[in-house]
Amino acid sequence: MLLFFVRRLSLFLFTMLLLTWFAFSLAHLFPGDPLINLTGQVNANPEQLIALGQQYHTEDHMIFQYFSYLEHIISGDLGLSMASQLPIASELANLLPATIELSIVALAIAMITGVPIGFVAAIYHKRKVDDVILTFSMIGYSIPIFWLGLLAVLIFSIELGWLPSAGQLSLIYEIDHVTGFLIIDILLSDNTYKWQAFADATAHIILPACVVALAPATIFIRLARTTMLEILETSYIKAAKAKGLSFRQIIYRHAVRNAMIQVVRHVGLQFASLMTLAMVTEVIFSWPGIGRWLIDSIYQRDYTAIQNGLLVLSIFIFIVHIITDLTYAGLNPLARERSYGS
Amino acid sequence: MNLLDIRNLSIELIGQKHDILAVDRVSLTMKEGEVRGLVGESGSGKSLLAQAIIGVLDESRWRVHADRFHWRGQDLLRLPIEERKAIISKDVAMIFQEPIACLDPTTTIGEQLEEAVPESMLYGFFWQKRQQRKKAVIKLLHRVGIKQHTMCINSYPHQLTEALCQRVMIAIALARRPILLIADEPTAAMESTNQGQIFRLLASLNQLKNMSILLISHDLENVTHWTHTITVMYSGQFVEAGTTKQIFTKPYHPYTQALLDSSPKANMHLPAKARLMTLPGSIPILQHLPIGCRLGPRCPRAQKQCVNAPKVKNYHGHQVSCHFSLKDLY
Structure with missing residues (x-):
């Protein structure tokens, strides 16, 4: 290891x-x-x-x-932003945590909903449930994200008024900047309105995170479905049946773990496209993240900002890749063994 | 009393346009404490038959019928499917070919053995049960001749050799104390020393625990040392059944005769570059099965009558399914 x-x-x-x-x-x-x-x-x-x-x-x-x-x-000197003449390193330190927060929450939502639904579809293969899930995942995948974002704002913020439509936190709360991750900062602070602020931040993140999560979730559904179908065909599942285990035991003890390994392997790949979606969503929901900042820099031809923003973003994506790789190796004993030629 | 009595079991592959009869009315009986060999070429439906007995065939793809399916005198066809599965999985165990593929690659051997130990053999509270499970696993590994049990329990399937994995599979099968063990080509793709080990282990289990074994193989020659009785199948049809001695010395069916002739012997006198004895042609594919006796197009004794499927004839326990059996020649 x-x-x-x-x-x-x-x-x-x-x-x-x-x-x-x-x-x-x-x-x-x-x-x-x-x-x-x-x-x-x-x-x-x-x-x-x-x-x-x-x-x-x-x-x-x-x-x-x-x-x-x-x-x-x-040494941490990324130059100055051409547009604002502020050091890029400090701007990134302010903006990147918001994006990380959004994308990780979105990834969590996508995995928590997508993977089990995919497993369910595989278990009910060739039945109504499977067809319905596949149809919805296809529709979900084809919806353009900016349209979905606007629609979500229209329905949940304006019509129903359940969730706020823009920003990361309501302006009435004042939270000290410690780590940059808003939710962690709120939990670290010792204000009297700590839990109200936490509830407000959660309400703010739900809508953009769900919008970002939709397309990756549909991909996870299909990924989980196909891997589960493959796993259910393998001989060790057949052998487990012959062993006398019930269907539930087979699914929980053998099938889910093996299918999860294959899904985790693809999370790193999906994360890159999830970041792109997060950038577009940040613009729609005025989320103070790196995506909105980068798109603004492109409009302003702020070359220094573009260049360093891209560098930092790609490093972040690569770190996520490594983390998923390590998780994969932690789950799969076969990957740990193969130390040469892979 | 027969342990297992199956009469006219058919297995159909459900197709898009029409169904294909993969196994055509095969009968199989087993007595207690018997080792029966089930022999046939690859594609003759012997593995399908075994999987149908144990009930692991995918129901959306295969349809199974039988005229009779008795297990220790109990008619399983009359029971609802859940009860049938419970009885079968309690008393019948199966080991497969390619043992490494049959073990979950991400779970340690120990865990896989532990979950095979049935709940009914344990007593007390759950922490006591865990201890008992651990002990039972070690005992099982000793019983199949694995001495370094801690090493084996902590390893993953890919870290062990093929023969060790097959021993583990046998240990898993033994966990329920089965009365019948179905061994589906347990030694395919194994070196001959390991093959011998596995066969000896099975034979000792048969002698010491009086466990019946249905040994499936494509190699008639190899099986004869270990079996009491043999059933021969060809292309999903029943060919011949009898004691090993009957099959080996006086085969009644032309196909069995051909199988025996095709294996070279040390004292054979063959001129240089002579052809070995084989039947012409090859086993038919499932989409183009001949009507009647499926051996018909390849059979040296085939006549017009062979387009009708022959009835099984019984000569003192030696059953044969042929219109023109070789019985008169002996």
């Missing part, structure tokens, strides 16, 4: 190198001066530019430029 972890870590390091190389090359590919694209110093005078150029080794070979850029990234 340790060896497996070390191997994943080394893979992570090399992917990071490639990603930073890609981000670095973006500065050269975007229009304008690469140095200004990298640092975001649009208002710098010629003397400051010369000093910056020395810091970034602009006169030297590309490789040295890259290493000096790496040095800056590792």
Whole structure:
């Protein structure tokens, strides 16, 4: 297991190198001066530019430029945003937790609803239940997310008035910024209105998280269904039947665990598309996350922000990949064993 | 009294346009303490027959009929399906080919053995039951000849060899103290030393515990050392049944004769590059089964009459299903 972890870590390091190389090359590919694209110093005078150029080794070979850029990234200096002239690192530190919160809640909703429904569909294969579930998952998958988001706001916020339509927390509550994750911050704070604030934050996250979760949930339904069908055909399920176990025991003890392993394997892949959906949803629900910020940066041609925002987002997605890989290995004894050639 | 008495069992594969009769009116009887070999080529429906007995065939795909299905004198066809399954799973156990594929890859051997130990053999509170389960598992492993039980209990199926896994499968089967063990090609894809070990284990279980065994195999030669009686099947039809000696020395059916002739013997005198004895053609596919006796197109003794399925004739317990049996030649 340790060896497996070390191997994943080394893979992570090399992917990071490639990603930073890609981000670095973006500065050269975007229009304008690469140095200004990298640092975001649009208002710098010629003397400051010369000093910056020395810091970034602009006169030297590309490789040295890259290493000096790496040095800056590792020390936490991501440059300034071209639009607001604020350090990007601090902006990301403020915005990224909100996105992580939204996407993780959405992923949890998608898995908690999607996977059991898929299992149910597989157990009732070729019967009415299966057909109904498949039809709904197909419809759910085909609905465009921005339309669904607007519809959800229209119905649940405006018509019924059950849930708030925008933002992360009502303005009447004041929560100290500790970790950046709002729900954790609320739980850490010792205000008198702690639980009211918690309820309010939960009410705010339900609608956007459900909208983000719909498409991944339908994918999980179909994934769970097909893997469960495969598992139910295998010889060890047949052998378990011959052993005299009841259907319930077979499903809970053998089928679910083996099917979950296959599903967990795909969670990392689905997470990337879930992040894209989360970005669109953030715009609709004015969620103060990285997605809205990144889309704004694209409109404003804030190259520094785009480049570093992409870098941080991809690192986050890659970390999620590694976590799902480790979970997969933890669940599956076969994956732990195979230490060579995989 | 017969342990198992099956008369005219048919298994149909439910198709899109029409159903296919995969097993055509096969009869099988077993006495207590008997080792019966069920022999046939691959695709002759012997595994299907075993799975139909144990009741693990997928009901949406297969349809099973029988004229008689008696288990220790009790007519199972009259019982509702739940009771039938309860009786069968209590008294009949099955081991399969490819033992590694039959063990859950993500669960340790110990856990899989523990869940096979039936609740009725335990007593007391749940913590006592857990201890008893652990003890029962170790005992079971010892009984199938695995001495390093802690190593075995803590490993996953892929960490053990094929033969060890088959022993574990036998241990799982023994957990319910079955009266009949169905062994579906237990030694397929195994080295011959391991094959011998498994067969010896089965034989000792038969002698010491008086457990009946239905041994399914495609290799007539291999099975004869271990069985008392043999049933031969061809393409889903009953061919011949009798004691091992009868089948081996005086086969009545041309197919059994051909099976025996096809296995080379050490004292055979064959000229160089001579052909070995085989039947012409190959086993028919399920979509194009011949009518009547399914051996007809390949049979050396076939005549016009063979388009009608022959009736089973019984000569002192030696049953044969052929219009032109070889009985008169002996």
